Structure formats: C-alpha cells, structure tokens
Amino acid sequence: MPAPGDPAPPTTAHALANDDVRRLVGKYRTQGPRYTSYPTALQFLGMDEGAAIARLETAAAREDEPWSVYVHVPFCEKRCSFCACAVVASPERDRVSAPYVEALVRELDLVAARIGRRRGLAQLHLGGGTPTYLEPDLLARLYTEIDRRFESAPGVERSIELDPRVTTPWHLDVLGEAGITRVSLGVQDLDEHVQALIGRHQSAECTRMLVEGVRERGSFGVNLDLVYGLPGQTLATMSATVRDVIGLAPDRVALYGYAHVPWMRGNQKEIDEQELPSAEARLEMFLAAREAFLAAGYVAIGLDHFALPTDDLAVALHDGRLMRNFMGYTVAAGTDLLGFGVTAIGDVADVMLQNTAKLSRYLDVTARGRLPTEKGLHRTADDRLRGRIITDLMCRHSVDTAAVARDFALVGTDGETDDDRRAAFDLRFAEELARMAPMLEDGLVELAGGRIRVTDRGAPFVRNLAMLFDAHLQGPALEAPSTPSEQLLSISKRPLRRHSSTV
Ligand code: SF4
Secondary structure (H helix, E strand, C coil): CCCCCCCCCCCCCCCCCHHHHHHHHHHHCCEEECCCCCCCHHHCEECCHHHHHHHHHHHHCCCCCCEEEEEEECEECCCCCCCCCCCEECCCHHHHHHHHHHHHHHHHHHHHCCCCCCCEEEEEEEEECCHHHCCHHHHHHHHHHHHHHCEEEEEEEEEEEECCCCCCHHHHHHHHHCCCCEEEEEEECCCHHHHHHCCCCCCHHHHHHHHHHHHHCCCCEEEEEEEECCCCCCHHHHHHHHHHHHHCCCCEEEEEECCCCCCCCHHHHHCCHHHCCCHHHHHHHHHHHHHHHHHCCCEEECCCEEECCCCHHHHHHHHCCCEEECCEEECCECEEEEEECCCCEEEECCEEEEECCCHHHHHHHHHCCCCCEEEEEECCHHHHHHHHHHHHHHHHCEEEHHHHHHHCCCCCCCCCCHHHHHHHHHHHCHHHHHHCHHHHHCCCEEEECCEEEECCCCHHHHHHHHHHCCCCCCCCCCCCCCCHHHHCCCCCCCCCCCEEECC
C-alpha cells in the first residue's frame, strides 16, 4: 500500500506488460558488461611502460587529430555504502590532494614528452571519485596545467563530475573560468529513506541549489545521474524522484542499474539485502522512469541515457554519429583517449592502456619519472569487427550487416553486392545469429532488410544481445552467463557501475 502522500505509481503503458516483465527478467537476467569498450577491461593483461610509450609515439604522428582526455580524481570524504567506483575515501583533504595533483602534473609531462606536436583536444572530462574534493585553487591549478599541454578549440566539450554536497560557489567560479561546458551531478535518488539506506544524505534542496548555481554562471550543460535498484526504492519513490528530476530540467539524465556485489566491494555489506528491490521491480522502475523521461520530451540515448532533443548526444544520435568510449556515450569517440590518474584507462592507436589502481604506487612511479601503465590490451582484427557490431547495438540499436561486411572486407570486391555482403555477414556470424533465436521469438530483436534491429520492448535487453557477439565471454551468454565475480572484475573508470545486472 502506498503511504499517504505518496505519488501514484505511473501507468505501465509501455511495451512490456507485468506478466511479460516477470517472464523476460527470469529468462534474460544475467551479469554483463556495459560495453564502454570492446573487449572490456576484464580482458586486460599486464602491460608495461614500454608498450605505452610505443603507442603514444605511434599516435603522435597523427598531428592533426585531437585527443580525448580523461583525468581521474579518486578521492571522496566518505564512501557511500552502495558505491562501486574506484574511490579512495579520506577526510584528510589537505594531506592527500596536493601530492596527487603534483603526480598528475608529472604524468601530464611524461605523456606530453611522447606525443610531440599532437596537442589538440576533442573532449576533456574530470571524473572520480569526486573531482571537487580538490580545493578550488588546486582544481584551478589542474586545469591550468592541462591547458598548458593541450589546446582546446572553441566548441570542445569540457566536462566534470560534481558531488553537490562538497561543491562550493568557489568551485563553480573555477569551472566558469576554466571554460567548462558540461557538469554531471550525482543525485542517485532524492528519497530520504533510500538515501539513509545507502549512506548518502543529499537533500533535494542541495541538488536544486547547485543546479541553479551552475546555471547562474553561464551556459553549462547539466547532466543528472540516477540509480535504480537501490535498497528501499519502490516504483512510487522512483517515480517521485524522476518527477522532481524532470522539474530541474537537466539536459541529460543517466539512469544506471545498481550492481550489488558485496563480495567485491566491502562497503556494500552495509546494505541490507532484504531492502533490495526484486529483479522484476527493478525492471518496472527502469521502464517507468524511461516512460516518464520520454513523455517529458527526452530522447532515449542507447541503453541508459536520456537527453533533450537539442542536446549534442541527441543530435549525434539523429545524425548517426553517436559513439561510446570509457566515459560513456559521446560524440567525440574515434579519437584516441588519454587517461591520467589512478585506474584511468586510455585507448591509443588501437591499444587500451590502464594505469595502476594503487594510489601509493601511482605516486611512487610518477615521482620516479615513469609512466604508471600497468595493464592493457592490443585489439585484434576480430576484436575490431565485433567492437563495431557491439557499438552499433549499444548506440543505434541497429546493425547494418552489409555495411559491416563492407567496412571489414568480409567478402571479396569482385562483383560484390549488398546481398553478397549480407550473406558474408550471416556466414561469419552464423552461430551468433542462431543463438539469437529466443530473443527473436520474444520480440526483443528483428532481422529484416539486412539489419539486426532492437525493438522497443527489447531495449532493456540490448546488453544480452551485445553479449552474443562478445567472443571473450565464456559460453552462450543467454543460457550460461559467466560468473558475476568474473564479470565484475572489470576495472574501468567506474568498474562495477559499468558492469552490472543487465536488467
Ligand atoms: S557515490 Fe560518489 S560520492 Fe559516494 S563514494 Fe562513490 S564516488 Fe564518492
């Protein structure tokens, strides 16, 4: 029974009726990657500084191409009990912040020494942790040091993640001066009971004031991050949060599914499992939230984002330019990505490179003038082919099989037609297409006109479809999902949030 004053749950006028939801969740629920890359970080092997230097020097030759840059600030004052990010919890800001920024500056210098005159920026993002854990003067210093080594042309997206609880007006002034164009605010859930259960108190007023403070300072795009599947959440509480978030008129909303992995993240042991919503309730929440954002005029972007039709992501989706990288959906992918800081991942000249996850090691290695690369992966030709299919599914919910066969030369050029190309694709992926049969029968995907197309009712299950094309997963994804502990070992920027329950 809803409590007095609770908002009425939304009607379920979406593509899945309740009985359908229960059946499909039972059939397709598994753990899976969020495919911010393919292969995922799960497949990373040991990689040393020499390999990283070789890739940087190879990429340096493409002087006219810009870089995407990601900088990881791992610190938070206290760890929220639901969090699965790569975080260093420390209340001692003064002790840890300055040495870390010094180490970042050293890493910037080490990389700059290898990339010659290729210094243009296509995208800059600061994530964490909590980047505004750094005091405003240190944050300003970090931007100054980045801008000494890279050149931002007008229109380049410069974004940062903000925790409304620690971000001050002075931080916002720094962001204005640094030319930041987009901020992402962690909201998670506005319900006070849910916030108590996840150890993160952040009043609706605190969130609203930061949104207003951001807007007063200029034309920042505002993203709000929500999480469904948290303890204490119900369809009613989630709907109330979504309603209030829509009232703040963000340009984008990210709606992530909570991954409960206490065997991997000790802080999650504080969460009472009895309070977690069922798998069916999770999907109901997701679908209701999706319906509410669409009704409010937002455009669904791939798996879990919603954007106003005027937002860059929505425009890129419309134009077929939407891509995905370790920072999530982006319009700037296709450029090489440099990652700075603890656990940061780069993607340079077809090789993924990851820095050490240990703060002490990061500080020590950079102090000795060495790059802190510790893991990575060289993509094979098969990885590139499958990566293209998975990106098309995640970004466009559609794969043009003839275009893939043409771009990856699956058929010879003599007398080649689209029919030849489709036949070549079907032959190459005969096994994957055969394993798609249950999803076809359930109306989650269609094969027509040489396209694999995810239907509206199949959208929540797009990762299950992508997993069919993932050659690195053990066994058929639908019948024998790989174990959660294996799957969740991904150490991307936000490892577990990006590798969670598929529905
Ligand atoms: S949820 Fe955000 S603020 Fe909380 S511990 Fe994780 S990164 Fe830090």
